Amino acid sequence: MAVTTKSRSSAPFTISEADSDALPETTLVARTKRYTFYWLVGEEPILLTVKDVDGTTVTDEVEPPDRMVEQLAQSS
Numbered sequence: 001m002a003v004t005t006k007s008r009s010s011a012p013f014t015i016s017e018a019d020s021d022a023l024p025e026t027t028l029v030a031r032t033k034r035y036t037f038y039w040l041v042g043e044e045p046i047l048l049t050v051k052d053v054d055g056t057t058v059t060d061e062v063e064p065p066d067r068m069v070e071q072l073a074q075s076s
Contacts (some may be wrong), residue, residue, distance in 0.1 A: 013037075013065055015075055028075065030068055037064055043070040 013024035018038070027048070032039040035058070038048040050059045 008069060015071060028072055030064070030072065032065060035062055037068065039072055041072060041075075045069055 013030050013072050015028055015030045018029050019020045026041050026047070028039045030039065034053050035055075036051045038050070040046045040048055047059070047064065049057055050062045050064075052058050052062075
């Protein structure tokens with residue numbers, strides 16, 4: 001009998017300020033290899049949207065990597 005273990009690996013990511021006039025100045029952008037996460041920062045970061053590498057919105061289907069929220073809170 002084969003047993004598979006599913007583990008959630010921590011994907012590396014980068015955090016930068018939003019570079020668009022269409023977004024509020026309190027928006028940070030966190031990028032992984034595949035996804036771009038747009039966050040509204042304040043007391044606690046609020047996830048605005050998630051986009052796939054092809055530009056498709058996948059906010060309801062993708063969770064941020066481990067420690068992303070903590071690092072966003074520290075950088076605000």
